[in-house]
Amino acid sequence: MRVLLTGANGFVGRAMQARLLSDNQHSLRSAMREIPAEFPTGLDACVAPSLGAGADWCEALQGVEVVVHCAARVHVMQEQALDPLVEFRRANVEGTLRLAQQAIDAGVRRFVFVSSIKVSGEQTLPGEAFHADDTPTACDPYSISKLEAEEGLLALATKSGLEIVIVRPPLIYGPGVKANFLSMLRWLNKGIPLPLGAIGNRRSLVALDNLVDLLVLCLTHPAAAGERFLVSDGEDLSTSELLRGLGHALGRPARLLPVPQGWIEGAARLIGREDLSQRICGSLQVNIDKTCERLNWTPPVAVNQALARTAAHFLEHLKP
Template sequence: MSQEVNRRLLVTGATGFIGSALLRRLAGDSRFSLAAGVRTDVACLPAGAESVRMGGLDAASNWSNALRGVDGLLHAAARVHVMYDESSDPLAEFRKVNVEGTLNLARQAAEAGVRRFIFISSIKVNGEGTPLGSPYRADAQPQPADPYGISKMEAEQGLRALAAETGMEVVIIRPTLVYGPGVKANFLSMMRWLHKGVPLPFGAIHNQRSLVALDNLVDLIVTCIDHPAAANQTFLVSDGEDLSTTELLRRMATALGKPARLLPVPSWLLEAGASILGKKALSQRLCGSLQVDISKTRELLGWTPPLSVDAALRKTAAHFLEHRTH
């Protein structure tokens, strides 16, 4: 009896935070052979993952070599959200990659016979924040408020139209803030402050925010590779436990083995100060709520986040402590 040939998966953004974690998880799965879409030669891919050189993610890129024999495509590459975008037309720049590049890839994928296209979108398609206790739902009307969120929404719309036209199955996943080993940006800054014992004025914030551990996001993506009920659906994903900024800092400090030195400054005072300093967006993330309802994800897929918040924070902290440079 001949051995069954493993189905081939292509992961784009293979060296990024999400893409690299996906490759590590899938490298141990005997059901699949892996192709990692990269722009330059990479020496650190997991054993068994084949490096596939690709050009830029734009409307003109030719993906024919990368797509040869591919059954499933996990699209994690994107022009990511940046705090201080200096381009003269940010929306146009986001559209070149996140809309035109994504839809060019998806069209070529459909023509090449790819069965399922999994698109890593963003909760920013839903919006920037929720009233306390009124979480976003997967099928609610999108209300993106910035160029990045708009570009992800337009990519989703184009993918749904392409799925209807070609029959290629599309799965859309909108993560909340993703954290885990190797996390950068504000989450890394938070860990540095806590590790140094810096007093922080965030001891009286009573918001609620949904986060998602990298391992939980990856687990959902892997679930969606094969699950029949995932076809042509949109899913929100989180850890299933919402935290206030104050609680997050306390539990992160515990994971780091440090005391949380949190001063009980009222959130309205923080928001007023941030507004004066031109940091209103930052204060929204620190003081505002952003909750998601993952009941559709749980019920339709039978999926439960495998890692608890505290376990994920301990894993994130351990990596930080091992690799910190200052």
């Protein structure tokens, strides 16, 4: 079976590419913005068009049976666009639906779409969790664009018979992780004291290996067609537990000060950074029962193993 993987040089795409090449069960074509000078021997790679309504995927889709769409305009912490929603819609809605329509025209059977848990919402109440079929509560330009893409894909499926599979991951971590997770690794490795020793929230995360394992299953599983799935490691952590786990994996015990959570939330409000407080102190849990039961799947990598792999990669690539 031939698979077209978009975003093949992104964080998820690189791991998905490596898995499919190592499994050697499918014929892979990788679409990426730039083809590196050195890439795996025998890799069928093509330059991906810019995401948008005018993109031409016809050549890349020749002979393809399944598309895995990882490419996207991702959530931007310091947005520069004058109208972010317009830019997100151009790439994530118009670009996705353009690819899907051309996939239909090319005779593609299945389209696996990597969405985001932000479509479900920003946070959950203590003891509660998002379910795959809950009413979405997307509330920022990025999550709105992902939701609109999901809805557009399902509408195309109704008209054409294209099998749509939607996967909504929460925060993804693993070897090569960037952004806030990388900052935490750096802080812990330097032994910086952090006022985060008394955070009692619960957050679902997903290790890169676990997400990729599910995506590979979704390529062919008959019960995946037409469904939305949530994914996680199956073990929720507080911010404090995550930091302690990472510290242990780094061999540098986390220096966490037991500052009351309410103080952190109050300080964040004073400086107008409620968003930061929400990420540090808020809960976001997902229920993966549907995923596990419908697809007979369990996360293959335990949290402590995934944290160890992430930390080992960080230390290996640490600059002097």
